[in-house]
């Protein structure tokens with residue numbers, strides 16, 4: 224079993240996983256001022272709550288799109304578990320063929336999710352990740368990661384709208400009952416949730432035209448649960464992509480090092 228951590232701009236997903244099971248998956252809030260000790264204590268508590276003892280964990284792997292936190296988290300994990308702790312990035316083999324201007328620039332969350340998606344779903348793939356940003360990644364029929372689209376995330380866009388206006392409230396992200404809203408909250412929910420579904424449908428169609436093929440469409444990230452039921456195009460929801468991708472990358476690197484006799 225390994226400890227897998229995905230540091231996003233709003234939240235940190237933490238889970239324990241092996242090839243058979245996902246033992247738990249929890250979210251912490253991303254907090255740049257938390258220290259190594261504070262993260263170590265939080266991780267320890269999360270594992271304890273799920274009755275997982277640190278000795279049962281053979282290693283750890285971290286994906287981070289918040290570089291300021293990467294090392295703090297790595298040190299926190301090292302204090303907690305006995306095994307190796309890897310960070311997705313230069314020096315770690317992912318097996319993903321990244322066909323973009325500068326592969327090192329691609330957010331490691333997209334790398335990890337793409338690794339899992341390619342193993343599990345028919346190519347080509349359009350992969351949507353809804354977080355602070357909504358990203359739409361394209362993977363061609365050869366399994367090459369050919370690029371993505373970055374759109375402001377639904378939650379942040381809504382919060383910004385409330386912040387910039389006198390009369391628009393902060394609202395929760397729920398699937399609207401009507402497209403044509405009858406009150407301010409319904410109108411905003413329709414714009415945010417149904418509007419994002421329409422954006423996704425439109426972008427999927429245009430990306431497929433650019434790929435020249437029909438793709439498998441997969442979505443991950445909490446806001447997707449409210450949005451994708453309103454997409455006209457069938458979209459598979461898979462909230463396990465990140466854990467599966469991290470486990471796969473971890474194993475790839477441990478196996479390789481074992482073969483080289485490093486451990």
Ligand SMILES: Nc1ncnc2c1ncn2[C@@H]1O[C@H](COP(=O)(O)OP(=O)(O)O)[C@@H](O)[C@H]1O
Pocket residue numbers: 230231232233234235253353354355356376378379396444445446
């Ligand atoms: N269950 C949920 N339903 C709707 N929105 C959610 C849910 N969980 C988290 N969010 C919101 O979605 C936004 C982005 O999600 P998150 O996974 O935290 O992003 P990131 O991957 O960038 O850290 C956050 O602002 C969060 O408040």
Ligand SMILES: CC(C)(COP(=O)(O)O)[C@@H](O)C(=O)NCCC(=O)O
Pocket residue numbers: 231232233288328329330331332333353354355356357358373376
């Ligand atoms: C696009 C992102 C901000 C998405 O992050 P998230 O919403 O998961 O917090 C992140 O993947 C990132 O910072 N990427 C680096 C730039 C790039 O991928 O081109």
Ligand SMILES: [K+]
Pocket residue numbers: 229230231234235236354
């Ligand atoms: K996330």
